[in-house]
Structures are given as C-alpha cells and as structure tokens.
C-alpha cells in the first residue's frame with residue numbers, strides 16, 4: 001500500500017446532526033491525544049463541540065485494568081450544543097477494560113469500534129471478562145466494528161525507523177485515522193499538528209502519520225466501514241473562534257484582568273489536581289512580566305499571594321478543595337486586612353483526597369462559610385470552559401474595586417473540558433483599574449478610611465512616601481487601622497466588613513431568566529449550565545412551562561433573585577453535591593426547592609434533569 | 623552605608639503605638655538596635671517592610687514607623703516572600719520567634735532559606751512560648767519543666783543555626799539581645815548580603831524563661847563561653863584567649879591553644895561555599911550552654927530568587943517580545959465563522 005491516502009471512492013455519507021464519540025483505552029494508549037486531535041480537526045471544520053476528558057485517579061493504575069482506563073468524550077454537532085453529551089453514540093475501545101468500563105453508557109444501537117488485537121486471554125482476564133464479549137453475543141444490541149489495530153499499525157510504521165514495541169505507540173493514530181474516515185474528517189490538520197510537534201520526518205512523526213493514513217485507508221478498503229457519517233458545520237455567530245480548555249480560559253481571563261487593571265500579576269500556588277494547569281499556563285508567559293511562584297505548600301502559596309497583594313500586585317492563588325482548607329486561615333487574614341486577591345477553587349470530589357480527577361460542586365458551603373469568625377467574601381462561579389475567561393475577569397473586577405479576596409469557583413469538569421470560544425475584543429473589555437492611595441500630607445494617613453460608596457479602603461503600598469502604616473490580623477480601629485480592642489469598634493467593624501460584601505449586590509448583573517415558563521424554575525450554578533439548559537429547552541419544546549436561571553454570583557446573590565424565585569411555582573436545583581445551593585436559597589429567601597443531586601464524579605446529564613423535571617411537573621415529587 | 627549627613631534619628635523609626643512588652647523583656651533592646659541601625663542608613667523609611675507572624679516578638683512591626691504587617695502564625699516568611707518578589711526594590715524584614723519560625727512555621731522557614739529569597743529574617747529565640755504564658759518551645763532544653771511539661775520536656779530541641787545551615791541558607795548569624803553593637807553589625811552584614819539571611823538573637827524572656835542565656839551573659843561566665851566568629855581570624859576565645867577551635871576527623875573541637883599551638887587553630891571562613899564547616903561550628907553548642915559560637919557562621923554570594931525571576935522576565939521579553947494577549951488567545955489555532 002502506498003504511503004498516500006487512497007483515492008477515495010467514498011459512498012455518500014449519512015448526514016447526521018450531531019454525534020457523541022468516546023475514545024477509551026488504557027492510560028498509556030494515547031486516547032486523550034486521539035480525542036483532542038479529533039476535536040481540533042472538527043473545530044477547524046466548523047462544528048460546534050464540547051469535550052469531556054476523564055482520567056483515572058491513579059497516575060499508574062495497573063495496565064489493562066478497568067481502573068486504568070482513560071477516556072475522552074467529544075460531542076460534535078451542526079447546531080449550538082452545550083454539553084459533551086449524555087451517552088456516546090460511538091465508543092472506541094482500545095482494550096477489554098475500556099469496553100467494560102464504558103459499554104453500558106453507549107446508546108442502544110450505537111457503534112463500537114474495537115481493537116481486536118488487545119482482546120486476548122490475558123487482557124480479557126485483567127478486565128474481568130470470562131469470555132470474549134466480541135464473540136459471545138453480548139454486544140448484539142450494538143454495531144461492532146472490528147480492526148486488528150496493533151497488527152495493522154506495526155505493518156504501517158515498519159519503514160519509519162520506529163522499532164519493536166514502540167511501533168505500537170502509534171495505534172492511537174491508527175484509531176484516529178479510522179475514525180476520521182468514518183466521520184468524514186480531514187487528516188490535514190492532524191498531520192500538520194504531528195509535523196509541528198514531532199517533525200513529520202522524524203521516526204516518531206512519520207510513524208504517527210503512517211499509522212494515521214493506514215487507519216483512514218483501512219476504512220476505505222474495508223467493506224464493513226463503508227457506512228460513514230457527516231456532520232455539517234454549525235451556524236455559530238460570525239467571528240473568530242478557538243477551542244478553549246477551561247483552566248486555560250481562567251488563566252487568560254486573569255491575564256486580561258491584570259492588563260485592564262494595569263497591575264503586575266502574581267500567582268502563588270502549589271500543584272494540585274485539577275488546578276495545576278492554571279499555574280502551568282501562567283508560568284509560560286514570563287514575557288508578560290507575570291510572576292508565578294510555586295510554593296512549598298498551599299499555605300505558603302496563599303501567603304506569598306497575600307504578600308504580593310500587600311506590595312500592589314493583582315494576586316492570585318489556585319487550588320482545589322484540600323488546598324482551600326489549608327488556605328482558610330490566610331484567607332481570613334486577607335479579608336481582615338482588606339486586600340484584593342483571587343482564590344480559584346477548581347472543585348473536585350471530596351472530602352479529603354476524595355476523587356482528585358473528578359468533578360464535584362461540593363465546596364460551595366465551604367467557600368461560603370469555611371473561615372473562622374464573621375468572614376464574608378464574594379463568590380463568583382464559572383459555568384463552562386469558555387465562560388471561565390469572563391468569570392475570572394469578573395472576580396478580579398470585584399476584588400480590586402472592593403479591596404477584598406474573592407473566591408472563584410470552577411470545577412474539574414470545566415478545568416479539562418473544551419468548547420469553541422468566540423474570541424473577545426480585548427480592547428473592549430472594561431477598565432478595572434484603581435489608583436493606589438494618595439495622601440496630601442495633611443494629618444496622618446488613614447489606611448482604613450473608606451470610599452463611602454464602595455466601602456473599600458485605600459490601597460497604599462510599600463514604597464509610597466508618607467503613607468507608612470501597619471496592617472495585621474488583630475482587630476483594628478475603623479479609621480487609623482491601629483490595633484483596637486474596643487468592643488463597640490469590633491462590632492462596628494464586623495458589620496462593616498459584612499456590609500461591604502452585601503452592597504456589592506448593587507454592582508452585579510441581575511440573573512437572567514431563560515424562558516418564560518412559570519410552573520418551574522430550574523436554578524443552577526457552575527458547570528451544570530449546559531446540562532440544565534439542554535434539558536429545559538427540550539421540555540419546553542414538549543410544551544412544558546419551565547425556565548432556567550444560572551448564577552454567576554453566589555455571594556452576594558443578584559438582587560433580582562428573590563423576585564425570580566417568587567415568580568415560579570416550584571424550584572428545582574440540580575447540583576453535583578448533596579444540596580448546598582438549596583440550603584443557601586432556603587436560608588436567604590425561605591424558599592424550599594427540590595434538589596436533583598448526584599455525586600458520581602461525572603457532569604450532570606441532561607436527560608436525567610429532564611426526567612426530574614417531568615417527575616416534578618407530573619407531581620411525582622413533592 | 624552610613625553617610626556623613628545622617629538623614630534619620632532613631633525616633634524617625636518609632637511609632638505612636640505604646641510598646642507592650644513586659645518590662646525588662648529583651649525585645650526592647652532588639653527594637654532599639656534595629657531602629658538605631660535603620661536610622662544610620664540612607665534608605666527611605668517607606669522602602670522598609672517588616673513582616674511578622676504571631677508571638678511576643680511579632681508585635682514588632684507595630685512599633686516600626688515603616689510599612690509593616692502582622693501576619694498569621696508561622697507564615698511570615700511566605701508572606702514576606704510575596705512582598706519581596708513582587709517588589710525587589712524593597713528591604714524586607716521578617717520578625718519571628720522560636721515557636722513561630724521553628725514550630726508552626728518550620729516548613730516555610732527552611733524553604734525560604736533554600737530558595738534564597740531576598741529577606742532579612744530575625745529570629746528572636748527565647749526558648750519558650752511567651753505570649754501564651756510559658757509552654758516549652760522547639761528550642762527549649764530537654765527536661766524543661768513548663769505548664770505543658772510538668773514532668774520535664776521530652777522534646778528534643780532544634781539548634782536554629784544548624785537548621786538554617788542544613789537548609790543551605792546563604793547567610794546565618796547569631797547574636798545576643800543585650801549586645802547592641804554586635805546586633806547592629808550583624809543586621810548590617812545581613813542586609814548587605816543578597817538573598818535570605820537568618821539572624822538568631824538569644825532573647826531573654828524575663829517573665830517565663832529568665833536567665834536562659836546566663837552562661838553567655840553573666841559577668842563571671844560570659845568571657846569563657848562566648849566564641850566570637852570573625853571572618854579570616856583564628857577562632858580563639860576565653861578571658862585571655864586561652865581556648866580555640868580546631869578541626870580533626872570528627873569535626874570541630876574546643877582545645878586549649880597552648881596545647882595545640884596557635885597555627886593549628888581553625889581560621890574562620892564565612893564565605894566557604896561548603897556549609898559543612900559552618901555546620902560543624904554550629905554543633906559546638908547545642909544551645910546557649912557552655913562555649914557557644916556567636917557571629918556570622920556563613921555569608922556566601924548566591925543569586926537571590928527575586929533576581930533570577932527578574933532575569934527570566936528580561937530574557938523572555940528579549941526572546942518573545944512584550945506580552946500580547948491577543949496573540950496568546952490565538953496561539954492554539956483559530957477558525958473563522960463567516
């Protein structure tokens with residue numbers, strides 16, 4: 001077979017509106033890469049898309065076992081989609097464990113592409129299969145497509161210079177090539193990427209390209225693969241797009257905020273899954289003058305961040321649940337001193353180490369209340385990978401304007417997923433700068449004098465003449481900032497710190513209500529956005545009267561939220577926790593809601609929310 | 623950097639806050655030494671930042687008319703690191719105690735030292751928890767009876783100088799609260815050194831641990847117990863210079879000069895890149911009991927963390943040009959929808 005792609009005698013592909021594909025294999029099989037490249041090629045083609053990578057918790061789970069399966073799900077469509085899809089229409093299973101771990105999710109009648117070479121006795125045993133599921137009829141409800149990917153890959157790469165078992169490493173490219181054939185994707189962007197990454201002429205580069213082409217050609221020449229599919233470009237609003245991963249968007253949002261605040265950017269952080277890639281992204285941009293500091297622990301991470309805020313930087317620390325717990329003490333100091341700071345909590349399954357690589361929304365109450373003393377602060381939440389840019393910018397705006405630490409909540413799903421993002425006009429972003437303090441030399445400088453409107457104090461930084469002052473964790477006099485143990489002053493300051501946060505309500509956007517149905521409001525926050533919106537749109541199409549509201553601000557709540565809740569007969573709050581927002585809503589508005597609460601380490605699925613809505617409106621849930 | 627036209631008086635560095643240490647506390651003397659030293663410099667008041675943790679000594683920033691921050695227990699080195707990195711123009715001081723630096727903040731201390739962040743760390747070692755009214759600390763001697771160790775402490779103590787040298791701190795020194803001139807000369811050497819410096823000050827807590835340093839302070843014992851380390855000088859001490867320090871295969875040893883001969887006495891070299899000699903000197907005394915070295919153990923040139931970071935920024939700008947976010951958000955491939 002020549003190295004070139006065969007001239008296609010492609011039978012007319014079946015036009016479909018969308019497809020959910022899950023690439024699954026052992027952690028070493030390169031499925032994340034295959035999924036990412038399939039996504040990139042689809043993005044360039046103009047599809048709308050949404051991805052969901054799913055990693056095993058252990059870095060080296062035993063090979064071939066169900067615990068070691070890594071997967072990447074991508075939803076591509078010719079319409080505006082919001083989720084990576086509930087269930088795959090097509091599963092690529094590189095080994096028996098990948099099949100076992102994922103087959104139950106595949107829609108009945110869906111496609112399953114298996115690498116038959118991996119289905120030997122040993123691998124079947126490791127996956128816990130007594131007999132080969134490919135042959136025993138257990139997959140009869142699906143369309144199973146078989147390819148001996150390892151043999152074919154070895155054959156394809158034999159001239160590349162890659163020898164022995166190393167040749168098998170290219171089998172993900174074989175799978176990618178074959179999938180590109182089935183779903184009518186161009187190989188060009190992938191080949192370009194390989195060239196960029198490895199050099200097309202290097203042994204590894206040429207092996208990958210050969211395997212890719214071989215996979216594609218196998219589709220052309222093998223009758224079983226002659227039913228192919230095509231998904232047209234989606235009619236997205238005109239503009240320039242990129243496919244953005246949530247943590248990267250958070251990092252870029254912070255960079256944009258530093259620019260618009262005209263402040264040097266400092267990030268003090270300690271590596272923790274799934275937050276680390278924000279630190280990694282910011283560390284790449286030293287030429288922006290960004291100072292990233294990888295500290296010895298979470299506490300030093302926020303400590304240095306607070307120090308940078310003292311010195312006048314836009315100061316950020318990033319973490320996940322266990323780290324937020326460690327940062328709590330310094331966070332209280334930051335709000336006591338009243339300095340701007342952003343704490344990004346990329347939530348994961350807890351408590352304790354919990355499910356480090358999986359999504360959960362269970363830090364909400366901790367973000368709200370996890371500090372000693374009366375210690376309110378603003379909380380901003382992120383609803384999707386591309387939204388992370390705006391959310392980070394908004395968190396910075398509030399922090400700087402009100403001289404307060406702000407918690408930015410995202411989660412493990414947003415962190416690693418991607419979706420198309422219409423690039424913003426950076427010049428059009430608002431100016432969020434605040435001048436450092438000034439003092440005319442008359443009388444003493446009063447570091448805790450407040451702007452009557454924002455209640456924010458002045459920001460005088462070391463190096464500024466005539467404003468030398470001391471700050472600290474002890475209660476301070478409301479004017480001078482000097483230590484004060486006067487009981488009335490402490491009570492006054494406690495109220496003042498609370499009022500400062502509460503009145504931010506006047507400066508945040510109202511929560512938008514999607515739909516005009518009044519029978520039920522589905523209220524959400526964070527990464528459940530896509531699933532809730534999809535479910536609400538579906539039931540409204542069926543004629544139900546349901547609306548969706550999604551919170552950007554959780555502390556304080558938007559000022560119209562009380563009215564919005566009152567306008568609806570019932571309220572459903574789906575969350576990836578055991579009902580934390582529900583508690584806050586009840587406490588604040590006295591409104592009892594119905595919860596839809598799952599903690600499976602997975603994003604919520606639209607169809608379950610949909611059936612929950614049906615149940616409620618059919619009166620099955622009180 | 624003393625100039626002829628002295629810009630400041632000590633009072634320029636005093637605040638209007640009432641100093642609230644117990645009468646007779648060694649902290650007063652240290653405060654006076656620091657204020658005197660700062661007044662001798664030609665550095666603007668606003669360029670100094672004092673950062674402390676929690677404890678008696680950590681009240682210090684409130685009494686310094688500079689920028690200051692009273693932080694959280696043990697975290698002053700971390701907070702100060704952020705300040706020093708964010709603005710390399712500042713002179714940043716960390717005020718800490720034995721509990722603050724070595725117990726709750728031990729991790730931050732060793733990492734700050736190894737990183738060589740540009741900080742001047744003053745460790746007030748009084749070998750007791752004073753603010754909480756007298757519990758044993760990580761430098762209290764074995765067997766010490768306190769309210770939390772009524773039968774005697776079974777906690778083996780740290781030697782802070784050994785710990786700092788073990789962390790490869792580039793500047794490590796020790797002094798006594800009551801010796802203001804020596805304290806000032808140590809402060810000066812520490813400030814002029816690039817990177818992290820640790821100055822341990824034996825500080826008397828006259829309320830909860832009085833006379834802990836008697837061997838080094840009492841008139842009748844101090845001369846035979848103070849081993850002054852002078853760079854480039856043989857280490858000789860005693861009322862009449864009768865004792866000295868030599869190195870043999872087993873480390874540093876105290877000898878009588880007359881028995882080994884003056885030429886066999888170890889000549890102190892604070893700039894020795896190998897920290898093991900300084901470490902051996904620090905092991906001559908496990909606490910302030912008997913002959914104890916005072917002065918600069920180690921003072922070596924190592925680029926500070928802050929400088930290396932600034933250099934990376936300069937290099938990145940030379941290579942990539944100034945940051946352009948519009949370019950960054952397009953760096954992962956884009957497509958256009960018409």
Ligand code: SF4
Pocket residue numbers: 642643644646647648649678679748752753826827828829830
């Ligand atoms: S308790 Fe001891 S260390 Fe604290 S102020 Fe009093 S004398 Fe000084």
